[in-house]
Amino acid sequence: MVAEFSGVVSAPLAEVFAWHSLPGAFTRLAPPWQPIRIGTEAGSLRDGTAELVLPGGLKWVAAHEPAGYRPPHQFVDRLATPVLSAVLPWRHTHRFEADGPGRTVLTDRVETPVPAAALRSMFAYRYRQLAADLAAQRRYWHEPLTVAVTGASGLVGTALTALLTTGGHRVIRLVRRSARTPDERTWRPEEPDADLLAGVDAVVHLAGASVAGRFDERHRRAVRDSRIGPTRKLAELAARTADGPGVFVSASAVGFYGPDRGDEVLTEDSERGAGFLADVVEEWETAAEPAAAAGIRQVRVRTGLVLSPRGGVLRVQRPLFAAGLGGPLGSGTQWMPWIGLDDLADIYLRAVTDRALSGVVNAVAPEPVRNNEYTRTLAQVLRRPAVLTVPPIGPRLLLGRAGARELAFADQRVLPGRLLGAGHEFRHSRLRDVLAHLLGATTGADAKPVVEARK
Template sequence: MSIDCSAVVAAPRSEVFAWFARPGAFARLAPPWQPVSLLDEADSLADGRAVLGLPAGLRWVARHEAGEYDPPHRFVDRITTGGPASVPASVVLSWRHIHEFEEVDPAHTRIKDRVQTWVPAAMLRPMFAYRYRQIEADLAAHARAADHGLGAITVAVTGAAGLIGSALTAFLSSGGHTVIRLVRREPRERAERRWDPDNPAGDLLDGVDAVVHLAGAPIAGRFTDEHKKAVAGSRITPTRKLAELCARAGVGVFVSASAIGYYGYDRDDETLTEQSPRGTGFLADVVADWEDAATAASGTTRVVSVRTGIVQSPRGGTLRLLRPLFAAGLGGRIGSGHQWMSWIGIDDLVDIYYRALWDIQLRGPINAVAPHPVRNIEYTHTLGRVLGRPTVIAVPAFGPAVLLGRSGARELATASQRVVPDRLGSAGHEFRDADLESALRHVLGRTAES
């Protein structure tokens, strides 16, 4: 039994094949709704081996077949064993995946996937629909950057293991850039450097062209004094120290994470742009100080603060928490549902960070949100529709306070911020998913193609 899928992407065959061969490609292709994690990426399409983590501690080991390697036309991988944890999958599953690349014309490539397996085709088609969309959008993003003069650069990234960092580093490395992960532990591989947030080494950024700073303690949680201290302390001083080092090292651009919490927790129906005044509350104060700390790099270094909205990915954040509830038919609005939610798809957020690296006109704060914010009740109905479940169980307004405390609930769960990407719109930025339903369908594998 086998399944055949194909799609045409707007890129030369040599570029498409090269993209598959680079580190990060597998991570960019892995559907976020599947309970699979990449433990070890293959170092070669010719004879490399990839190891995937499955539920219950099991492993999927995929070995590339050297005899079938024919660049830029074809490569093949099959499931095999590699330790006791991989035996159940290799015994129960049959899997041989043939990847073929056919030149349609000099600017277009047909990607053909043939999988020999007994896994039902209905379970695999959503995966391939996701993969083809990812490939085409990623290649288009890299082509736009190249058109604006970006060549291969070296980017140092803090917080690389997080939701945003893991997606961004995979995107950058699969696009041909060199990624250096700044970690607080002892480095385990050549692509890592040890970073002391309070006292970064003077040579930390040697050979680095750009820095993306994502590290910080999770904001979600009960807003106790201890939690607030961790949120602020992990952001303000480390950001200032790293920004100062960027200036001394002559780094070209420093892109720092920020948040739409800058605008406060309730601005009613006011449309908020980068020119809007800051709001009130703990998060507004932290974000203002956070962004001020990033300006320590100003001068020789271009500084961009990415004010991020509610990130949509089942791998983390709000959607990771909501998905199982909504899938079980237990989802519903919070309180009246009237509050505004300014959201952003994970891949659109990656594109925005990338644009901040190559667009020399971008400086200062930019709103990293989709063009169309929605009220909580619309978000609720949309997620329920995508998952095919009812959304009739409303959460009382006091409910989130039980977990987050009154202050945490006010600034997180019931916050109302109608934020728009004004500066990105003026720059002509194109979003992969400008509307909520298409964004949710993509990351949850519920597209029309599947």
């Protein structure tokens, strides 16, 4: 059986083909709802191999065929895992054709027994993702930079580093183990080496212990200690590195505004709230000030609830809602400041490249929703009912009373005032659109560009 899918991207042929050869391309195109992770990416579209890790540790090895390599019009890969290929043959021809000076038609021809209907959402996702990535990289174009990133292997770090490398930038991953490649440097958070940031144009500091968890003393200490001290040390190092970064971008959180703000509209100019997270965020942001004091442009990215089925709250909710066991938390009236993972990556990309952007930036979508609307929308996207209400006692048992108040029942109507004022373009402003994109639920008119299949 042969399935064929096509889509149109508003970018020149040579640019689109070249993008697929850059490190991070495979990561950017991998549908987030699929239970796979990227092992290695192919070093060459001509004769390289890529590796996907499937559930149970089974590996899908995609080998590129030299005979099928015809730049900038085609490359071919096939499944080369002996056990899998014997029962599930797969040969994928990627074709590219110019449709005028600034448009490219992509055609994916797959020879496999897998029904075309089962592949349709994956290719629709890939075309949308490619088009959006190219548009973002065009908006925030900058000559190639060297960007040092902490937390590069996390949910946000993985998405961002791939977006950076497919945009032509070099990423230096600051890792806590021994460096294994030229693009890694060993980072000791409490005592970083003096030359850690030498030759680096930008720092993106994402590392920190997960806030999710029971708010006991041990968890609070881990949240605080993983952020404040390491951020201060890194900012001080950036300040005294002569050939170091010109911009220091640090993660932050909307927890700054406190958990009980109700219908009050919160922008970057709003006062801080009360509570543990508000205290931590204030100290966390203050810890980055040595960089700004040294004349380094600084951006503090106050992030809302990051949506991705690969991590965060959506990863937990998806199986529950898919089983028909989802529902609003408590009254469901609390505001939820959300942001899609790709929009968050775009914001970090802009923070690195846009010299006019500095200070605090609220990284949230422009249309926050209440919890009951979020619940209803997620259920609709998954085509499941959501009639069960989660009583307050449930989150309190898991997170403790303080944790439930600051996480599960936080009520924050946060808007991205600075970004909107700067004319920022969001990929997804509406909750339904981002959930459908992330969960592979877009079909028919929702699938842009149009995807076609034939036997």
